[in-house]
Amino acid sequence: MTNNTYKEIALKLHGYDKVLIFPHVNMDGDCLGSSAALCHALRGFGKEAYVLADDVTPRNLDFLESGVVTRDYDVFDEYDLAILVDCGSKSRIGERAAVFDRARENAVIDHHGVSENDTEFNFGIIEPSSAATAELIYLIASEMGAEVTLRIAQCIFAAISTDTGSFQHSNTTARTHKIVSEIYEVPGFDGNKIAQLLYNRKSLGAIQLEGRVISEMETFSGGRIIMSAVTQAHLIETGTLMNESDGIIQKLMSIDGVEIACVLKETDDKTVRASLRAKSYANVARVAKSFGGGGHIRAAGLTFEGTICEAKAEIAKALEAELVRSNDEK
Incomplete structure (x- = not known):
């Protein structure tokens, strides 16, 4: 697949009304945070959008569900677009692959360099140099002209924080910090609150x-x-x-x-x-x-x-x- 630019993806996303977003199995912070942020951005434009999951959300990530996650495979009888987020193959979404195939078109937004190459996409981007898929979601949402609401800010921050090991991993870049600095400008955003939810709620x-x-x-x-x-x-x-x-x-x-x-x-x-x-x-x-x-x-x-x-x-x-x-x- 040839990558589309952030702007090209943004323009395409404006053309769909019913969208299902597919995080990979065994959801982590980047996977769920990115999926939820994208869903909130699409809903901000009046789209019918859901994140379709089937496994149990980890306790420390439950706040990221934020009213957009469904486990109903029949939430749509027919729909326009299926998007794989934080994975590049249908093999990473388990039984939901059958629902993915019902979409009129499909796309991928991912930052993993290794893919099974078993899924054909109409458009999308796979960018291994990105510290987290959430960076790509943020940049695409910005190109869409989406308002970065508090919920989107929380989801993006949590996704980046977890996938960079709280900014310790070698994948962390200047762009990572730039995006996070912009997140801190969102009214009501509290990074410490998100950190407490992510890291200090173990049983x-x-x-x-x-x-x-x-x-x-x-x-x-x-x-x-x-x-x-x-x-x-x-x-x-x-x-x-x-x-x-x-x-x-x-x-x-x-x-x-x-x-x-x-x-x-x-x-x-x-x-x-x-x-x-x-x-x-x-x-x-x-x-x-x-x-x-x-x-x-x-x-x-x-x-x-x-x-x-x-x-x-x-x-x-x-x-x-x-x-x-x-x-x-x-």
């Missing part, structure tokens, strides 16, 4: 889960790689959901000397999802891609068919090889 069980997972971490390559796992047993013991483990990888990354962190998440006894992060020079997207996953150079993910033990052995081996390769490329 007691989530803290207990974090302790278990961190206490069971393993190191490889002289401490430069660190790995741990969240099992179904952990979730039962602590009374938590898998999405309450999302911040653990950042704790692992904060350890001095660690270049790569990996958290394995046991979906069932035959399926494991892996989150990968790199601090400064390793390319974890290459590792993810080798297992059929994808993402960014410093943040990626994959799904492994097998047990936790099998995943740990194979992924650790691949990460060690990547560390050697990345060192040679420095």
Whole structure:
């Protein structure tokens, strides 16, 4: 797909009346925040628009639903436009793909460089250099002439904050800070309030889960790689959901000397999802891609068919090889 400009996308969006927005499964802050912000912008122009989700929204992101999320697959009998947000393939939206296909036309707005290339789009943009998909949503909304309301500001800020690790990740740019500085000019916006909602509402069980997972971490390559796992047993013991483990990888990354962190998440006894992060020079997207996953150079993910033990052995081996390769490329 050839990328459209922000202005071209803005002009096209004005031409549709009924729009469904599709975030990826296992919604994160950028995914949900970007989707909600776009939906609010479209509604501001009188469009009928919804964000169609099917999984449980993580506790710390529940405020981002902001009255625009539906789980009704039949919210429209027929509709004009389906938009994939923060993902570039129908394979990332699960059973909602059938609803996506009902649209007259479709589009994509994403910042992930790796895509399965299995979905044809009428228009859109995939911009890997963007720190968050929310940056693209903000720039497109601006080209549309949308009013940046308080709700849009909150959604954009939350999306950028979470996808940049509170502006710590290497994907953070001058443009990132410029957009956020403009968000702070929106009447009533309170960045501290959003930060508290995002980062300081963990359940007691989530803290207990974090302790278990961190206490069971393993190191490889002289401490430069660190790995741990969240099992179904952990979730039962602590009374938590898998999405309450999302911040653990950042704790692992904060350890001095660690270049790569990996958290394995046991979906069932035959399926494991892996989150990968790199601090400064390793390319974890290459590792993810080798297992059929994808993402960014410093943040990626994959799904492994097998047990936790099998995943740990194979992924650790691949990460060690990547560390050697990345060192040679420095």
